[in-house]
Amino acid sequence: MFVVAHISDLHFNGTRYNRSRIEATLDYIHARAKGINALLVTGDITDEGSEAEYREAYGTLYSPLPMLITAGNHDHRAHFNAALLGMESSAPVNRAELIDGVLFVVCDSSIPGRNDGHLSDETLRWMSEQITHAGPTVPVLVAFHHPPVTLGMYFMDSIRQTGEERLAALVTEHPNIVGFVCGHAHTPAVTTFAGRPLAIAPGVASTLNLPFEGTEIINRGQPPGLAFHFLHGLDDGRDAWRMITHYRAVMF
Numbered sequence: 178m179f180v181v182a183h184i185s186d187l188h189f190n191g192t193r194y195n196r197s198r199i200e201a202t203l204d205y206i207h208a209r210a211k212g213i214n215a216l217l218v219t220g221d222i223t224d225e226g227s228e229a230e231y232r233e234a235y236g237t238l239y240s241p242l243p244m245l246i247t248a249g250n251h252d253h254r255a256h257f258n259a260a261l262l263g264m265e266s267s268a269p270v271n272r273a274e275l276i277d278g279v280l281f282v283v284c285d286s287s288i289p290g291r292n293d294g295h296l297s298d299e300t301l302r303w304m305s306e307q308i309t310h311a312g313p314t315v316p317v318l319v320a321f322h323h324p325p326v327t328l329g330m331y332f333m334d335s336i337r338q339t340g341e342e343r344l345a346a347l348v349t350e351h352p353n354i355v356g357f358v359c360g361h362a363h364t365p366a367v368t369t370f371a372g373r374p375l376a377i378a379p380g381v382a383s384t385l386n387l388p389f390e391g392t393e394i395i396n397r398g399q400p401p402g403l404a405f406h407f408l409h410g411l412d413d414g415r416d417a418w419r420m421i422t423h424y425r426a427v428m429f
């Protein structure tokens with residue numbers, strides 16, 4: 178069984194409140210690191226993209242696990258790349274890595290200066306090349322920040338990822354894509370996209386209200402949370418895989 182711990186929407190903002198939510202979530206994962214293969218962080222690392230927020234993130238966001246990380250709409254690519262990846266670059270934060278036989282294709286759906294999301298044609302080409310290079314029998318997990326579907330949340334639905342038909346075409350081309358995971362919506366949720374599971378990580382910094390939960394955007398009573406995605410090879414001789422998502426709330 179392959180296990181990935183998935184967190185999202187940390188929103189480092191210099192406050193002790195956000196930092197303690199992030200630290201408690203990382204502590205929960207790291208106390209169980211022996212059973213986990215990788216840690217995935219799907220964007221909105223900082224709240225305003227400032228260099229000071231990235232310095233705070235650099236000092237707190239580390240892991241004994243292989244860590245894959247990308248950017249969200251609250252991030253600033255140049256500051257992100259400089260502080261967290263040690264690179265001078267404003268390029269999209271895209272990374273592919275084979276970990277214990279699973280290919281992670283982690284890509285940047287942010288659009289500089291905007292809150293909604295879109296994968297560039299260049300990023301989609303890069304994704305396809307990475308999956309082709311790994312080979313057709315390698316299970317692939319695709320991760321980004323913005324959900325490519327509506328979730329029944331009015332505000333979030335207006336700033337989702339668009340142009341998603343090009344992403345769906347990637348599944349036709351590469352049926353070894355097992356599932357999609359993302360963040361941005363600050364709510365643990367599961368749906369489907371292009372015939373594959375799509376699991377949204379809870380927000381570490383906050384949870385957003387559903388339309389009938391309250392008139393404020395943020396649901397202030399909810400604790401931080403995380404997802405554990407299991408990738409399970411089906412023993413039926415077809416090289417088929419299944420993604421199973423478990424969610425946890427974290428006390429802090």
Ligand SMILES: [Fe+2]
Binds near residue numbers: 221249251362380
């Ligand atoms: Fe966020």
Ligand SMILES: [Fe+2]
Binds near residue numbers: 221249322360361
């Ligand atoms: Fe976001």
